Amino acid sequence: MKTIVLLFLLAASIATSHGIEHGIDYNIYPLRMKSGSGGHYINGITCSSWRLGVEAHNIIEWKTIPQECEGYVGNYVLGVEYRQDSKAVNREAYFYARSLDLIKDGKNIWVFDVDETTLSNLPYYANHGFGVEPYNSTAFNEWVGLGIAPALPESQKLYHKLLSLGIKIVFLTGRLESQRDITVKNLKDAGYSTWEKLIVKDATKYKGKTAVTYKSSERKKLEEEGYRIIGNIGDQWSDILGTNTGNRTFKLPDPLYYIA
Amino acid sequence: MKTIVLLFLLAASIATSHGIEHGIDYNIYPLRMKSGSGGHYINGITCSSWRLGVEAHNIIEWKTIPQECEGYVGNYVLGVEYRQDSKAVNREAYFYARSLDLIKDGKNIWVFDVDETTLSNLPYYANHGFGVEPYNSTAFNEWVGLGIAPALPESQKLYHKLLSLGIKIVFLTGRLESQRDITVKNLKDAGYSTWEKLIVKDATKYKGKTAVTYKSSERKKLEEEGYRIIGNIGDQWSDILGTNTGNRTFKLPDPLYYIA
Numbered sequence: 001m002k003t004i005v006l007l008f009l010l011a012a013s014i015a016t017s018h019g020i021e022h023g024i025d026y027n028i029y030p031l032r033m034k035s036g037s038g039g040h041y042i043n044g045i046t047c048s049s050w051r052l053g054v055e056a057h058n059i060i061e062w063k064t065i066p067q068e069c070e071g072y073v074g075n076y077v078l079g080v081e082y083r084q085d086s087k088a089v090n091r092e093a094y095f096y097a098r099s100l101d102l103i104k105d106g107k108n109i110w111v112f113d114v115d116e117t118t119l120s121n122l123p124y125y126a127n128h129g130f131g132v133e134p135y136n137s138t139a140f141n142e143w144v145g146l147g148i149a150p151a152l153p154e155s156q157k158l159y160h161k162l163l164s165l166g167i168k169i170v171f172l173t174g175r176l177e178s179q180r181d182i183t184v185k186n187l188k189d190a191g192y193s194t195w196e197k198l199i200v201k202d203a204t205k206y207k208g209k210t211a212v213t214y215k216s217s218e219r220k221k222l223e224e225e226g227y228r229i230i231g232n233i234g235d236q237w238s239d240i241l242g243t244n245t246g247n248r249t250f251k252l253p254d255p256l257y258y259i260a
Numbered sequence: 261m262k263t264i265v266l267l268f269l270l271a272a273s274i275a276t277s278h279g280i281e282h283g284i285d286y287n288i289y290p291l292r293m294k295s296g297s298g299g300h301y302i303n304g305i306t307c308s309s310w311r312l313g314v315e316a317h318n319i320i321e322w323k324t325i326p327q328e329c330e331g332y333v334g335n336y337v338l339g340v341e342y343r344q345d346s347k348a349v350n351r352e353a354y355f356y357a358r359s360l361d362l363i364k365d366g367k368n369i370w371v372f373d374v375d376e377t378t379l380s381n382l383p384y385y386a387n388h389g390f391g392v393e394p395y396n397s398t399a400f401n402e403w404v405g406l407g408i409a410p411a412l413p414e415s416q417k418l419y420h421k422l423l424s425l426g427i428k429i430v431f432l433t434g435r436l437e438s439q440r441d442i443t444v445k446n447l448k449d450a451g452y453s454t455w456e457k458l459i460v461k462d463a464t465k466y467k468g469k470t471a472v473t474y475k476s477s478e479r480k481k482l483e484e485e486g487y488r489i490i491g492n493i494g495d496q497w498s499d500i501l502g503t504n505t506g507n508r509t510f511k512l513p514d515p516l517y518y519i520a
């Protein structure tokens with residue numbers, strides 16, 4: 001009984017603190033708290049093993065998260081673990097960046113993806129089953145159009161530290177040219193005040209192409225323009241695979257969706 | 261109080277079942293059970309976030325595990341999570357393999373690494389701080405020389421399933437030519453009865469070379485001999501990065517050590 005009360009209090013505290021932090025108007029209580037190895041079995045494996053499989057790029061090309069893992073994934077992304085896992089990656093990225101002896105010619109850049117890397121769409125996913133619902137471009141683009149996605153706090157810390165090291169920031173996103181203005185507004189409102197470039201996708205040019213192809217091609221252009229990609233960070237493996245990936249890559253956690 | 265008794269019973273049951281399974285003569289009780297997000301903070305992040313960072317190849321080139329994570333890593337590898345995480349990867353590998361429409365010419369191979377992929381050195385690491393102690397080649401090679409490393413059960417299931425699909429097995433290991441005979445004996449004793457090739461490292465040829473270079477070079481030779489590398493599985497990123505990596509790669513969990 002004591003344990004149940006404790007878990008309830010824990011859930012309440014997470015819901016409150018993170019609800020505010022991510023600007024989420026969402027009731028966490030219906031989600032069951034999972035302890036230890038992470039809950040429900042899906043066809044013989046646990047949701048936590050599924051998530052690790054996703055993060056290490058073993059489980060690929062999935063369309064939605066397993067139905068049984070909605071509660072697990074919801075608790076993960078709204079709870080302390082997601083924040084801590086993000087911190088571990090961003091912290092390592094900073095340790096790497098500060099160890100470099102950089103030529104100070106203004107040509108050193110760090111590539112950031114936008115969604116789930118720079119800005120968080122948790123308020124959207126919290127209302128759409130945390131990845132259980134198939135991707136709905138109309139609904140998602142409506143959300144993007146609001147321009148109210150909050151910053152991912154640990155990524156934002158990295159962003160500021162890189163700027164202070166004299167590294168320029170390039171945002172490279174799968175968002176479309178038509179979403180450029182609202183993305184600029186959203187980034188600025190969320191606290192990203194400056195950048196070298198914001199590269200959005202030319203829907204005609206990259207029609208039918210994968211994110212790996214699009215992003216590799218745009219990174220190649222950056223290098224042809226004389227930039228050195230010191231680092232590259234994203235929540236999808238497609239952000240950091242392919243060509244011209246940069247001197248070192250970092251994979252942020254994202255158990256919500258998969259982009260090839 | 262109830263919770264503590266429950267944790268104790270859980271620890272006891274894990275110690276018993278996994279102690280037998282991995283042939284480990286080791287008392288798990290001194291290790292504290294960690295629940296939830298995985299315990300101790302190391303310089304601002306948790307051991308579970310450190311482990312995820314390792315698995316997703318964000319935290320690289322480390323010499324030993326963080327001192328503070330000995331208990332966490334020990335519990336992880338001796339407990340159910342390591343087994344489940346391994347299962348999730350091997351299961352995905354099998355789903356992939358069975359989905360293929362293979363040419364039946366005897367040229368399809370699957371590359372397995374040996375240590376922490378095919379055979380488990382947990383009995384050794386349990387007596388050496390679970391990766392806290394710096395690598396000691398003398399002590400480790402003495403252990404290898406005993407030839408008693410148990411099979412990793414989930415990898416062994418994959419091995420048998422691949423054989424039944426008509427895929428041949430190639431073991432590609434950083435173990436040396438001088439360790440070939442004991443490795444053959446150990447593999448057979450552990451239940452790996454057949455394979456196409458067991459490639460061990462030529463210490464002279466690859467002196468001073470990384471595992472990525474050695475393994476890429478040996479995989480290239482395999483392809484030149486007409487083999488098709490259908491899949492490639494290992495516990496280190498150096499098993500699956502580089503060139504000639506195979507059609508698809510799988511990264512098994514290993515929080516104990518890092519090989520470049």
